[in-house]
Amino acid sequence: xxxxxxxxxxxxxxxxxxxxxxxxxxxxxxxxxxxxxxxxxxxxxxxxxxxxxxxxxxxxxxxxxxxxxxxxxxxxxxxxxxxxxxxxxxxxxxxxxxxxxxxxxxxxxxxxxxxxxxxxxxxxxxxxxxxxxxxxxxxxxxxxxxxxxxxxxxxxxxxxxxxxxxxxxxxxxxxxxxxxxxxxxxxxxxxxxxxxxxxxxxxxxxxxxxxxxxxxxxxxxxxxxxxxxxxxxxxxxxxxxxxxxxxxxxxxxxxxxxxxxxxxxxxxxxxxxxxxxxxxxxxxxxxxxxxxxxxxxxxxxxxxxxxxxxxxxxxxxxxxxxxxxxxxxxxxxxxxxxxxxxxxxxxxxxxxxxxxxxxxxxxxxxxxxxxxxxxxxxxxxxxxxxxxxxxxxxxxxxxxxxxxxxxxxxxxxxxxxxxxxxxxxxxxxxxxxxxxxxxxxxxxxxxxxxxxxxxxxxxxxxx
Amino acid sequence: xxxxxxxxxxxxxxxxxxxxxxxxxxxxxxxxxxxxxxxxxxxxxxxxxxxxxxxxxxxxxxxxxxxxxxxxxxxxxxxxxxxxxxxxxxx
Numbered sequence: 001x002x003x004x005x006x007x008x009x010x011x012x013x014x015x016x017x018x019x020x021x022x023x024x025x026x027x028x029x030x031x032x033x034x035x036x037x038x039x040x041x042x043x044x045x046x047x048x049x050x051x052x053x054x055x056x057x058x059x060x061x062x063x064x065x066x067x068x069x070x071x072x073x074x075x076x077x078x079x080x081x082x083x084x085x086x087x088x089x090x091x092x093x094x095x096x097x098x099x100x101x102x103x104x105x106x107x108x109x110x111x112x113x114x115x116x117x118x119x120x121x122x123x124x125x126x127x128x129x130x131x132x133x134x135x136x137x138x139x140x141x142x143x144x145x146x147x148x149x150x151x152x153x154x155x156x157x158x159x160x161x162x163x164x165x166x167x168x169x170x171x172x173x174x175x176x177x178x179x180x181x182x183x184x185x186x187x188x189x190x191x192x193x194x195x196x197x198x199x200x201x202x203x204x205x206x207x208x209x210x211x212x213x214x215x216x217x218x219x220x221x222x223x224x225x226x227x228x229x230x231x232x233x234x235x236x237x238x239x240x241x242x243x244x245x246x247x248x249x250x251x252x253x254x255x256x257x258x259x260x261x262x263x264x265x266x267x268x269x270x271x272x273x274x275x276x277x278x279x280x281x282x283x284x285x286x287x288x289x290x291x292x293x294x295x296x297x298x299x300x301x302x303x304x305x306x307x308x309x310x311x312x313x314x315x316x317x318x319x320x321x322x323x324x325x326x327x328x329x330x331x332x333x334x335x336x337x338x339x340x341x342x343x344x345x346x347x348x349x350x351x352x353x354x355x356x357x358x359x360x361x362x363x364x365x366x367x368x369x370x371x372x373x374x375x376x377x378x379x380x381x382x383x384x385x386x387x388x389x390x391x392x393x394x395x396x397x398x399x400x401x402x403x404x405x406x407x408x409x410x411x412x413x414x415x416x417x418x419x420x421x422x423x424x425x426x427x428x429x430x431x432x433x434x435x436x437x438x439x440x441x442x443x444x445x446x447x448x449x450x451x452x453x454x455x456x457x458x459x460x461x462x463x
Numbered sequence: 464x465x466x467x468x469x470x471x472x473x474x475x476x477x478x479x480x481x482x483x484x485x486x487x488x489x490x491x492x493x494x495x496x497x498x499x500x501x502x503x504x505x506x507x508x509x510x511x512x513x514x515x516x517x518x519x520x521x522x523x524x525x526x527x528x529x530x531x532x533x534x535x536x537x538x539x540x541x542x543x544x545x546x547x548x549x550x551x552x553x554x
Contacts, residue, residue: 167527
């Protein structure tokens, strides 16, 4: 029997980065993938953030087709699915990463990206075994994971197993690290890939001005349009708890509604787009930091651990970061001869001190924001008219001051909604950010007084 | 009139998956959660129990949601045999 230092299960971004890192560190590594090729089982689409390029030097070698996303937009539709308000914005100056000003994401197909990363792993020396389903873990007399069992009953021994087997992590389950996800910890995402001629896409959007969009309405949870190198992905998700309880309907029914909505129909027509492939997958979206991400002889990375970010469930960057950390911890554990649960606790400590831990420091606040607003259609029957009325000045039907007064009274009528909204979603974040609220308010008041005293605005006419 | 396109048929597959979902009817409470979540509508309620379509292996997207929501653990889910089942080219 061949014995490995590290067994990685799942050749997605987390698994391949783990296998590459482990091989680079001189560990004998095997990487299992149940698909014929890496990427065959990956349906989630992929937006590569500037942070990935900053954190992983090997990204310089990437030469797969990609689409640079420089804008994002939010479309608010009413109950007739007519658009009432739209916001569009560019990248901000806040990003610390190089390239953050240049793009939000590089959108790529997982087929291409997963194979690029798996190639890096094999080039570093990892053995890739495709078309092989891992069905169980091997345990030693102390109950620690000592390897895996494949579908053919082959027993493969390894010092450390890294489970990168996705949201339905059978290994996490079999190793006894956790039970099934709780209803508020995981979403179901359905998505349709559309194909469109690239010249037409470039002609309509401009080759350098691609924009990823979110559509909200009182009828369904927020849907996204992600522009891709050969068209776009259109999809939406919802927490399992809401689906299973019947509070939300089957996601495919929602998707059909979105595709039939006017703005999407127009997008499809303008691009001459054709539906090409249907996707569905579970996506962990945790309102709390994951626990039990390691045990004796095993570590969980990426979606298997529940690492997609709690605000919008972006998971690729965090999968890659956790894969790297897991492999580094594996190397230390193997060289210390301690791969026990105690020895691998270092993994939990390291990811908590990484960007993953930082994201999860406000997990509840971020997840509640998304659950309460973007995945809660009823909010938009109020938010959309409120947003629309901000543009009171654009109407030529009344004297503008009349419209302004009407807008104010509209806001007054909905004051309770606005206050509750701020209290539920904004205030918790302010608190989490450590903004001293009372002091800030006092300072604002002081600035108001000073500004009033000095208000010597000169419009040129003079008094 | 043009027939409504079912987007869900737009999936490539490799056959020979073997059985990968097992439903234990004696444990099933008939709560219907599996039927309400399955994006491919492969489950239905019959006589107070869930029932999985016989041709599920040719339709299933391997998302595992039915297994996840089954509180009575009446659904066993593994995956199709390695190298078979769904192949996504544009994920």
